[in-house]
Each structure stands twice: as structure tokens, then as C-alpha cells.
Amino acid sequence: MSLTGDLFIASKRVQRDGAGFKAVAAATGAEIEPRFSVATVDDVATATAAAAAAFPIYAALPRERRAEFLEAIAEEIEALGDELVERAMVESGLPKARLTGERGRTAGQMRLFAKEIRLGEYLRARIDHAIPDRQPAPKPDLRLRMVPLGPVTVFGASNFPLAFSVAGGDTASALAAGCPVIVKGHSAHPGTAELVASAIVKAAERTGMPEGVFSLINGPGNSVGQALVTDPQIKAVGFTGSRGGGVALMKLAAARPVPIPVYAEMSSVNPVFLLPEALKARAEALGTAYVASVTMGAGQFCTNPGLVLAINGPDLERFLSAASAAMMGAPSQTMLTPGIHKAYESGVARLASASSITKLAEGLAPEGPTNGQGALFTMTGADFIADPGHAEEVFGATSLLVRCADLDELLKVVALLEGQLTATLHLDAGDHAVAQTLLPLLENLVGRILANGWPTGVEVTDAMVHGGPYPSTADGRSTSVGTLAIDRFLRPVSYQDLPEALLPAELRDGETIVPRRVDGKPTVA
Numbered sequence: 001m002s003l004t005g006d007l008f009i010a011s012k013r014v015q016r017d018g019a020g021f022k023a024v025a026a027a028t029g030a031e032i033e034p035r036f037s038v039a040t041v042d043d044v045a046t047a048t049a050a051a052a053a054a055f056p057i058y059a060a061l062p063r064e065r066r067a068e069f070l071e072a073i074a075e076e077i078e079a080l081g082d083e084l085v086e087r088a089m090v091e092s093g094l095p096k097a098r099l100t101g102e103r104g105r106t107a108g109q110m111r112l113f114a115k116e117i118r119l120g121e122y123l124r125a126r127i128d129h130a131i132p133d134r135q136p137a138p139k140p141d142l143r144l145r146m147v148p149l150g151p152v153t154v155f156g157a158s159n160f161p162l163a164f165s166v167a168g169g170d171t172a173s174a175l176a177a178g179c180p181v182i183v184k185g186h187s188a189h190p191g192t193a194e195l196v197a198s199a200i201v202k203a204a205e206r207t208g209m210p211e212g213v214f215s216l217i218n219g220p221g222n223s224v225g226q227a228l229v230t231d232p233q234i235k236a237v238g239f240t241g242s243r244g245g246g247v248a249l250m251k252l253a254a255a256r257p258v259p260i261p262v263y264a265e266m267s268s269v270n271p272v273f274l275l276p277e278a279l280k281a282r283a284e285a286l287g288t289a290y291v292a293s294v295t296m297g298a299g300q301f302c303t304n305p306g307l308v309l310a311i312n313g314p315d316l317e318r319f320l321s322a323a324s325a326a327m328m329g330a331p332s333q334t335m336l337t338p339g340i341h342k343a344y345e346s347g348v349a350r351l352a353s354a355s356s357i358t359k360l361a362e363g364l365a366p367e368g369p370t371n372g373q374g375a376l377f378t379m380t381g382a383d384f385i386a387d388p389g390h391a392e393e394v395f396g397a398t399s400l401l402v403r404c405a406d407l408d409e410l411l412k413v414v415a416l417l418e419g420q421l422t423a424t425l426h427l428d429a430g431d432h433a434v435a436q437t438l439l440p441l442l443e444n445l446v447g448r449i450l451a452n453g454w455p456t457g458v459e460v461t462d463a464m465v466h467g468g469p470y471p472s473t474a475d476g477r478s479t480s481v482g483t484l485a486i487d488r489f490l491r492p493v494s495y496q497d498l499p500e501a502l503l504p505a506e507l508r509d510g511e512t513i514v515p516r517r518v519d520g521k522p523t524v525a
């Protein structure tokens, strides 16, 4: 399919005059064809009006129809073949194997949400029958289910051009919930976005969806995104990106005459704890595996282990030697955009220039103009406690190791950390007592606690939480990966004493089509 640079407004291709913008090859910074249209304010209004018109039709479709739509999206993405991966490679600089895997994850997410809709558990159907003769007052008949919020704006993320972009997890979960989606495409991969949008539109046509169910809006600056977030027809926002961008959108959404939720995934350094017995048993293996996780995807993962905490001693020295050796052999890697590369370099320079921080090791010299060179840094727990600002995320292949004098000092460091997506414990049986001290603190701090693994590589399953307290996300009560992500785009409605004929099928007596709780007892569909 040849790229045209079109926008997709209510499932229709639209070209706009004007300078537009071009994609940039991540490896060289050179512009690549074609020119992409920039949406006008009117385009935003047309897309949001079409989404609002589509909403009651789409939301009322039988769950099976929406499941078929999601499955058709997965098929159409796969049908794009090599072209999709090849374009994404040029635009993002990510390697073929990574993007092939990401395409599988993207299609898999769509299919997982199709299954979720069919299961119907997400409706949380509850029935409390009336007790007309209850004293001193009759009890009414109450029935509850979740309903979709309305049109959702999704901001495509730069670092996962497939799995967190046009047809990524936010889009899949919003469409599954019954919400039309307007994607604000990321200017780092507009060609990839156009290909995926064409697949969604084909799937929508094939399965008879209303036109306004999907739009893709482009605009390299902030104005298009701001217009979408402030548009009265938009009822929720999904975002993955910088803390500055996410917070700006949270403020815009909160200042609307009718505020809306923004589910922004922003910044996290994903602390890793090296507990003493685990260090004693396998310091060298841990050091090597740590660097593999730090440098994965040029470190451009929100799950990157950017902070390590451990207690000083000879085993920690063994870990540091192994990690330093691994980092010194780590090749530089192309970063996603020249801007992200520049931000990485200034983050590394900030760490390198801090008097309390020592550079432990750096990776091999950069081979290209936008290649990120890995780096490891260290500081003492006492210095960290004096200036915890050093835990700020540096997006790329770098990490800071905090050497604590003892467990008390380590706990003081933990108390200063901001909300995180993940925390990882490397532990053996002899570390369980320390782990038991840490676990309640970590439950308050993060969305996912791992043992003896690395946080990069998020599994897309029912039990996954990819979220966490602010500032890792805007709202720590939710996840953006896994089937629970659907909850972000739903709200509960209770029906009191409604005649049976007016009730949704899932709430009628005798129906067994979804799992539900009836008079306090769970029933299985």
C-alpha cells in the first residue's frame, strides 16, 4: 500500500493543503516521504462530532459484534505484512525482531479484548431483588452494570509504535468498552500510523461499524492534542509519554467546564532491590542481566530499571564489576527521535555533572548521530537522601545504583521515592524477612511487584497491572495493559425498579449470559 499522508476523519481519508510534515528516519534524522497532512480545528470538530454520533450506535451493539470488530482489526494488521514492520523500522529505529514481536502483541491485545467482551464479566452485573415487605421500609429492586463513557482520545506513544499507538492497548480497551476512539498520532511514526489506521478502517467496514467509531488526527505540535482534550464530546483520554505532556493534559482536562479523566502513563524509574542473599548467590549473573534490561530497546521502556538499591559489601562489588563489564561492551543504539536522543544526552550529562554521583561505566561509543550510549552511575544512600531529585527518569539506557550503608538507610531511600510502575526484588529464601519489611511499602508505591526478574517486557494478561501511583501514571487505580484496562472507560449505572422489558439483557431474571452477583451470591455464566 502506498502511503498518502492522509488523515482519517470518521473512517474517511482526508488530505489537507499546507506545509504538512514529514517523518524523520530515526537513524539519520533525514526526512522521508510522503508529506503528512496536519489536521485543522474543523477536522477535530468533525471527528469528535462523528464519534459522538457513533457512540450510541456502537455502545448498543451486541457484544459479539464488537468482539468481531476487534478480531477483524487484528487480522487486518497482520494482513499488512512486512510493509508495516519495514516502515516502523525506518521511523522508529527499532529492530525487526522487536517490531515483529510488537505486531504480534498488538494483534494479540485485540483478540484478548474480544474474548473479554464475550466473557462479559467486565459488566460487573449485579442484581439485588426487591423485598417489598421489608420493615420498616420496602427494599427496591436494584440492578447494576457498567456502561461506556463515550468518545475517547488516545495519544499514540513514540516508544511502542504498534502496541501503544494507533491500535495499541488504549485503543483496544476503549473500543472493547464500547467507546469510539480518536487517535492523536505521534509525529515520530506517521507512516506506521497511517498503515495501522487503514487496517482499523477496513475492519470497521468489514464488520459494519458506524463511521465515527475511529479517526486518526495528526499535528506535530500541541494544538491538535489540546483541541481534542478540551472538546466537549471527548469523555476520557489515554496517554503514554513524558511527565510534562501528561501533566499538561491532566490540567487541561481538569479545567474543562466538564472535567474528564486522563489516564496518562508518564515517568517511572522502576526500583530494583538486590537483597543480600541473592547478591551473595549470583552477583555476577545479576549484573549482566541488569545491563541487558537497562539497554533493551535503547532503554526506551517505561519499565526500564533506572534505579537500583542495595546494601554495601563485597557481594555488591561483584555485582558492580559484572554490570560495568557488561555495560562497557554494550553497543550504542538508535534512539526513537533526534529530540528523545537530545533529551537523553542532557539527562546523562545532568547525572554525570552531579558532585554526589560517580559514573561507573559507559557503553560503546555512538555509531550514529542519534545513537544513545549506555551509562551506569552510582551514589551513596546518604547523598540520595540529601537530594532525592536524582531519581528523576532519564529516558534511555542509563541507570543509577544507590549504595546504602544498611537496611535502615535503604528504607529511608524508599520512603523518598515517588510512585512507580514496578518494583523488583532479587531475593533468596534467606531474604524473606527483609522482603516482608519491604512489601507493604512497595504495595503503596507501585503497580507491579516482581521477584527475581526484570521489569522490561510486560505480559498482556488478565492479571497484569501496568500502572501505579502518580507520577508513574495520572491515576494509580487503573492499568493500561491487560484486560482490567477496560475499566478506565466504563462507569456504573444502577437501575431501580425498572420493568423487566426495559432492562439490558444481562440484567434480566433467568438470564445466564454473563457472570453476575445475584442477591449477594456469585453466579457463573
Ligand SMILES: NC(=O)c1ccc[n+]([C@@H]2O[C@H](COP(=O)([O-])OP(=O)(O)OC[C@H]3O[C@@H](n4cnc5c(N)ncnc54)[C@H](O)[C@@H]3O)[C@@H](O)[C@H]2O)c1
Residues within 6 Å of the ligand: 155, 156, 157, 158, 159, 184, 185, 186, 187, 220, 221, 222, 223, 225, 226, 240, 241, 242, 243, 244, 245, 246, 248, 249, 265, 266, 267, 268, 301, 302, 303, 339, 340, 343, 344, 394, 395
Ligand atoms: N515513560 C515513558 O514510557 C515514556 C514514553 C515516551 C516518552 N517519554 C518521555 O517523553 C519525552 C518525549 O517523548 P515523546 O514525544 O514520546 O513524549 P511527549 O510527551 O513529548 O509527547 C507525546 C504526545 O503528547 C503530545 N503532547 C505532549 N505535550 C503536550 C501538550 N502540552 N499539549 C498537547 N499535546 C501534548 C505530543 O504531541 C505527542 O503526540 C522522552 O524524551 C521521554 O523523556 C517517556
Ligand SMILES: O=CCCC(=O)C(=O)O
Residues within 6 Å of the ligand: 159, 160, 300, 301, 302, 303, 455, 456, 457, 458, 459
Ligand atoms: O514503555 C512502556 C511499556 C513497556 C512495556 O510494555 C514493556 O516493557 O513490555
